[in-house]
Each structure stands twice: as structure tokens, then as C-alpha cells.
Amino acid sequence: MRVAIYGRISTTNHGQDINFQTRDLEQFPQARGWQLVDSYLDIGISGAKDKRPQLDRLMADAHRRKFEGVIVWRFDRFARSVSHLLRALETFDALGIAFVSLSEQMDTTTPTGKMVFTVLGAVAELERSLIVERVKAGLRNARAKGRVLGRPRTVVDAERITTLRAQGLSLRAIASELGVGLATLHRPSVPRSKTQEREFGTR
Secondary structure (H helix, E strand, C coil): CEEEEEEEECCCCCCCCCHHHHHHHHHHHHHHCCEEEEEEEEECCCCCCCCCHHHHHHHHHHHCCCCCEEEECCHHHHCCCHHHHHHHHHHHHHHCCEEEECCCCEECCCHHHHHHHHHHHHHHHHHHHHHHHHHHHHHHHHHHCCCCCCCCCCCCCHHHHHHHHHCCCCHHHHHHHHCCCHHHHCCCCCCCCHHHHHHHCCC
16 A cells, blocks of 8 residues: 655754654554655644645645555644544545554554544534534524624615716726625615616616
8 A cells, every 4th residue: 555654843943853753654654564655744834834835735645646545643743633633534534545643543444443533523523513503503592682693784875876877987986986896786775766776777
């Protein structure tokens, strides 16, 4: 099986050394008889950052099917949060890519590892459902208290629109002048006379 390894250290100070991770990461596939095709190492990159060059490259290569397995030293070296880890695992699962974390002893090529992945996925689905339900409950509570939800409607000056129209401005120019969208000018609730309605039918 062709595999890739991923390692990360936040800083090169304080005794951190990427070789401490890569030594174990390189030995694991060798012991399994797997082929190591590439190493993705983010050095001096905080785990909290959304963008990590080597991790981004790894995910792109995963979609290109460059390898069939990914090996990491520890979850927190790979993912910035539990939700990030689960999204990555779901992506790997969809692509048919195995995932191994040495420290947590998770290996999705084994029955136990597959079970752990299934449990993590179920927990993530439960969390998403709870979030959705909390949002819905919050909206229901807000409506019950008489709160108006959504973006406030833009108030337009119909007389100002008529004046600008009389000056020969197009509706697009009027919308730009008033700082509103064309859809707002065409809104049925905008008060206008029959003449204005005929005018608003043209640009």
C-alpha cells in the first residue's frame, strides 16, 4: 500500500524537532511492508492556523489518489480541532484512504480502527443534530417574543427615485446612487403612483 506521512511542529525553539516524529512515522510503514511515497511536514506552523501549506498539499494529493493511506504521529499534530479531524477522516473514508495515528493507536485498516472511526462519526453526527436543534429552538423562542428575524428591509425614498428618474438616470444608476440593489427598487412594497409603476417597468 502506498502511504504518506504528516508531521508538524509549532516552533523550532524549545527543543522541538520534527525528526522526533518522522523517525516513528517512517518506521511504521517499513514494518508493515508499505511503500512511503511522500512526506508532508509543516515546520513552525501553529496547529490553530486554518491554512497549513503541507497539510493543504496532502489533502490535494489525497483527491488525486497519490496514496492509499495517511500516517500521523498524533491527532493534535494533524488536526486543529475534533471537528477538523472528523471532516478529514470523512474525506479519507470517501476516497478509500486509510488513516493511522501512532500515539492514539488508531488504524482504520484494522477492524478496531474502523469501529473507532464509526463511533467518532456517530458522535459528530449527534453534535451536528444538537446544534441544529439548538438553533431552531432559539428561532422559535425569538419569534414567540415577537422579534423580527432576518435582515432589516431597506427603506427607499420613492420621491427621490422619481426625481432621479426624471433626470434621465437608469434604474441601475439610481440603485447605485441610493446604495441599494435593483431588486429593492422593483420591490412591490415600494410606494409609487401608476406613472411610477409604468416607469419602473423599463430601465
